[in-house]
Amino acid sequence: EAKRGGRRRHAFYTAAMGERIRERNEIEAELREAMRTGDGLDIVYQPCFEARSGALIGAEALIRWQNARRGAMLPNQFIPIAEECGLIETLNEWVLEQACLAAARWPAGTISVNLSAVQLRNATLAERVFSILKRTRLAPSRLELEITETSFLDSSEKCRRNLGWLRDVGVRIALDDFGTGYSSFKHLAGFEVDRVKIDQSFVSTIEPGRPGSPVIQAIVDLARVSGLETTAEGVESEQQRLYLTSIGCDVLQGFLLAEPVSAAQVEARFIEAQAGA
Ligand code: C2E
Ligand code: MG
Ligand code: MG
Ligand code: MG
Numbered sequence: 001e002a003k004r005g006g007r008r009r010h011a012f013y014t015a016a017m018g019e020r021i022r023e024r025n026e027i028e029a030e031l032r033e034a035m036r037t038g039d040g041l042d043i044v045y046q047p048c049f050e051a052r053s054g055a056l057i058g059a060e061a062l063i064r065w066q067n068a069r070r071g072a073m074l075p076n077q078f079i080p081i082a083e084e085c086g087l088i089e090t091l092n093e094w095v096l097e098q099a100c101l102a103a104a105r106w107p108a109g110t111i112s113v114n115l116s117a118v119q120l121r122n123a124t125l126a127e128r129v130f131s132i133l134k135r136t137r138l139a140p141s142r143l144e145l146e147i148t149e150t151s152f153l154d155s156s157e158k159c160r161r162n163l164g165w166l167r168d169v170g171v172r173i174a175l176d177d178f179g180t181g182y183s184s185f186k187h188l189a190g191f192e193v194d195r196v197k198i199d200q201s202f203v204s205t206i207e208p209g210r211p212g213s214p215v216i217q218a219i220v221d222l223a224r225v226s227g228l229e230t231t232a233e234g235v236e237s238e239q240q241r242l243y244l245t246s247i248g249c250d251v252l253q254g255f256l257l258a259e260p261v262s263a264a265q266v267e268a269r270f271i272e273a274q275a276g277a
Helices: 002-037 075-084 088-105 125-136 149-153 157-168 184-189 214-225 238-246 263-276
Strands: 041-050 056-067 071-073 110-114 143-148 172-178 195-198 229-232
Touching (some): 041 088, 056 075, 056 088, 088 125, 143 149
Antiparallel strands (some): 041 056
């Protein structure tokens, strides 16, 4: 009896797994096709603001994919697949080049681009970034690369060297989703990054009845004594904005301030801000 149940369960899991694998392979094929034709792939830009003054200081490039069969797909639904099947470097370099081109048209501001761990392990990363900066004529100091803590975990020599070369020419490095990984504080103490982005999961704990967060306070304090800037991600309420500003968080990003928009819209906001100043 147990044996028969076990076999049936086994058959069930196999079918479900088979279905998942098939869908994953389909998405992979569709992504290859989208990358070949450029159809459906797009980049949006979420503005970032200085907390104290409210001034626009830059934007983060976020990839979007309008899949012909599945509709709008979010990065979390296809970036992991691109990483698994070796498409991520080409995809991310496309994002990087488009983002740098866009930012080069803005009168000011930093462009932030997300990197994958795979890219950090590639010994040619820094060189490729330099050539994109040259082609797009963007000053290195206007580029910030975001890496997650997990990419640091296997901090190979290659990864370290890449980051060193990039920082030497003025490209800035931000630690994304800070606090969600395992070895966060070690990296802050090592001064290998310029900015810490406090993950939205901490920011969202600030709510009516819980107006402060000792964790965020600790991250901001530690960043300050380490000479790093802080950005809070996912700021959705006025209460969060006020609290984060009051404890000295430098930069705010979130739907309260601005949703992701087109490159031209960011440009228009910069021009507007300059005219108003
Ligand atoms: P991330 O780098 O932490 O980006 C922030 C995510 O939070 C974005 O989601 C953004 O739309 C969302 N967000 C911003 N403000 C708010 C808010 O106030 N409330 C809420 N609920 N969400 C907010 P998105 O675009 O879905 O991106 C998810 C993740 O996918 C990114 O997290 C990043 O790790 C990755 N990603 C996005 N674009 C790229 C890319 O071009 N290359 C790579 N390798 N990864 C990317
Ligand atoms: Mg990011
Ligand atoms: Mg983030
Ligand atoms: Mg995040």
